[in-house]
Amino acid sequence: MKDDKSDTGEMHKRREKMADERRYIIYYTFETGEKSRTETADEEERKDV
């Protein structure tokens, strides 16, 4: 089985303090994230099933 992350790209994360200076927030980004987010469920669904 081939394992690759070509569907999402490599995961990156950036941790920052939130505005209240007390809590943290972590932004997770993926190298090809924008492309995958624009896909719709309908586009993914196979027409033959």
Added chain:
Amino acid sequence: MKRSAKMSELRWNPLLGEWLATATHRQDRTFLPPAGFCPLCPTAPGGFPTEIPEATYDIVVFENRFPSLSPNPPEPAIASSDLYPVRPAQGECEVIVYTPDHNSTLANEPVNQIYKLVQVWTDRYRELSKLEFVKYVFIFENKGEAIGVTLNHPHGQIYAYPFVPPRVETELEQSRLYQQKTGRCLLCDLAAEEKRDGRRMVAENDSFVAYIPFFARYPYETHIAAKRHAQDLTQFSEREQKDLALILKQILVAFDKLFNVSFPYMMVLHQKPSDGGDYDFYHFHIEFYPPMRSATKLKYLAGSETGAGMFINDTLAEEKAAELRGHIKAFA
């Protein structure tokens, strides 16, 4: 007793032998805010400052503003005793925002976005498990106002408990006893039996099976189990992560198609504890507890369920699985 604006503590229930959290500050948490004031949306330029200052994001995790558990909890407001032990509510409560799209749901997100979420879940499980005070990382989602959600923006949560919670403890004990008796994994045998029988199967791919179990408590209670014997998310290959995303997508879309509504549910991930113990006998799985029993009726937890702990399911798992199976579609 001290009074505090943020009273939060763990109180021991000697009758049931389990902890509960008091978190009085949660009474004031944001409740179904009007459009334009969702705290989980990206902050628009010049607009209402949400929890997330970035104009867009992929997936975001942050500490809950109204946590039941926190890394540096206040001292309990009431004294501990032999009969009533009390301890600080130490732990971590995180919010995972699935998408910037306020009107989406996990079911409506593409498989790739769910695959990203699986990767984020895995990272959070790994990171939170490293915290000395964390003994169990519990990933879950409450979806829909029927469940009692206070924010409709698609999101899940993580509670990192300072103990193994009782429902998981029961599963662990049953799995431990089964392995002692048979030498086998209970979840492996359950998944194999559901596949052999077939009547309660809902979906399957190379790495996971989904079924309504023989012992379902809710009409559409669905379990997703790993085919390979694994105890937590960190043990899955990339292929298995993708397969998990795929089967999640299939189940979520089928739920929505049952009654052509955005189907409410509780989704919980059951993994091994993070207390350093040996849990090789345990097995990763996901459980869904949807409250709908028909297009117009909800399953309520009433006297028998709440007071006696015995669930009464008004339906047959075999019939409900056939219904759900009829809505399973393939996704690329």
